[in-house]
Amino acid sequence: MTDANTKPALWTRNFTTCAAANFLLFFSFYQLLPILPMFIIEKFQTDNATAGIVISLYTIGALACRPFAGFLVDTLSRKPLYFWTFFAFTLCFIGYKALGLIPLLAVLRFMHGLCFGISTTASNTVAIDALPSSRRGEGIGYFGVSVNLAFATGPMTGMFLYEAFGDTIVFAISIILCIIGLVLVQTLKVAPKEKKPHAPLSLDRFxxxxxxxxxxxxxxxxxxxxxxxxxxxxxxxxxxxxxxxxxxxxxxxxxxxxxxxxxxxxxxxxxxxxxxxxxxxxxxxxxxxxxxxxxxxxxxxxxxxxxxxxxxxxxxxxxxxxxxxxxxxxxxxxxxxxxxxxxxxxxxxxxxxxxxxxxxxxxxxxxxxxxxxxxxxxxxxxxxxxxxxxxxxx
CATH class of the missing domain: 1.20.1250.20 (MFS general substrate transporter like domains)
Structure with missing residues (x-):
């Protein structure tokens, strides 16, 4: 017999998996932050101002896609959207090492921000879908810890690896962690999107x-x-x-x-x-x-x-x-x-x-x-x- 006062489960398989994947995505991003200015200046022989502009394009890309990210998450099936934008986010790490021209790196940095904006919106929504409404505030708080832990440990780890082994190992670890995250996303149990008549486009869909x-x-x-x-x-x-x-x-x-x-x-x-x-x-x-x-x-x-x-x-x-x-x-x-x-x-x-x-x-x-x-x-x-x-x- 279930006790009427028993709280609905919070740490379900879906919620835990989504939180772990979110940590890996943010950690891979945060460990790049402290080394990226030095990487760009050394590889492309450019100045601080140019490096700063290139780096800022990530934030501009994330911001540019936010309204459309919400629309896509509410319109398309959430798991495939989450997986494929996470996959594109992962591929961008390869581009940093492969591209040899600063304009191409600028485009890549903008695209990295776009993928980040959509995938993080999807991950937040999938996690909230997995929460019982009576414990939503608690669950959102715990889910946010996955980002805070990445913020606390990522930059420090990236800087240590860069100083000890160079930039290649930092990018490699980011890619590996993202691949693990992709595997976790693939195991999520997300209900397929119900087919409904297309509602007319309006501001509140964005x-x-x-x-x-x-x-x-x-x-x-x-x-x-x-x-x-x-x-x-x-x-x-x-x-x-x-x-x-x-x-x-x-x-x-x-x-x-x-x-x-x-x-x-x-x-x-x-x-x-x-x-x-x-x-x-x-x-x-x-x-x-x-x-x-x-x-x-x-x-x-x-x-x-x-x-x-x-x-x-x-x-x-x-x-x-x-x-x-x-x-x-x-x-x-x-x-x-x-x-x-x-x-x-x-x-x-x-x-x-x-x-x-x-x-x-x-x-x-x-x-x-x-x-x-x-x-x-x-x-x-x-x-x-x-x-x-x-x-x-x-």
């Missing part, structure tokens, strides 16, 4: 219009994080603080710790409070970072950024999914991810311009803190109320 407030808020969060991805090492140098690599490790630690607990609280009805707390903590973290004068405040800000994002990430994703119909989950995930991509891109571009104008990075992070204050006000006056009024699930 962008979840119900989630505009969440999308807008998430752009602000991404905007603040953009400069963190590119300029922390330079800021640490300005402050005379060494070991800036630990900054990212501490962000990942804060993220993982909170991810493991946030989901359960979301499922118990604390979604609005948790995201609000995360938004407010994020403001404190960036003000702390902007006025850092010692390693304690600098690295403390990193852990606090991770802690706040551990509340914000699963919270906003759960909101978007709960605002969508079942047949709009792909669109919900692509809308959520698009807000982050747009914010990151604007933050990186604006951060570089501001740093050049002001001559240092302190003002960049102070501006990020002010942007987050605006986002916090928007959240409590608009986004949270909108969610409570229009949510379909949760």
């Amino acid at each position: 962008f979840l219009t119900r989630a505009i407030p969440q999308f807008a808020n998430f752009i602000f969060v991404g905007f603040a994080y953009g400069p963190v991805t590119n300029y922390i090492a330079l800021y640490a140098k300005e402050l005379g603080i060494g070991g800036s690599g630990w900054f990212y490790a501490l962000i990942a630690a804060g993220l993982i710790i909170n991810r493991l607990t946030t989901g359960r609280l979301i499922d118990r009805g604390y979604l609005i409070h948790l995201v609000g707390t995360g938004m407010t903590l994020n403001i404190v973290a960036y003000f702390l970072l902007a006025f850092s004068h010692s390693p304690a405040t600098f690295f403390g800000a990193a852990f606090l950024i991770g802690t706040s994002l551990g509340l914000i990430f699963p919270g906003y994703q759960t909101m978007c999914v709960n605002l969508a119909r079942h047949d709009q989950r792909g669109t919900a995930n692509s809308t959520y991810l698009s807000g982050w991509d747009i914010g990151i891109g604007i933050g990186i571009l604006a951060g570089g311009s501001m740093a050049e104008h002001f001559g240092m990075h302190q003002q960049v992070f102070f501006t990020c803190a002010i942007a987050l204050v605006i986002a916090d006000i928007l959240y409590f006056t608009w986004t949270a109320r909108h969610y409570l009024k229009y949510k379909l699930e949760g």
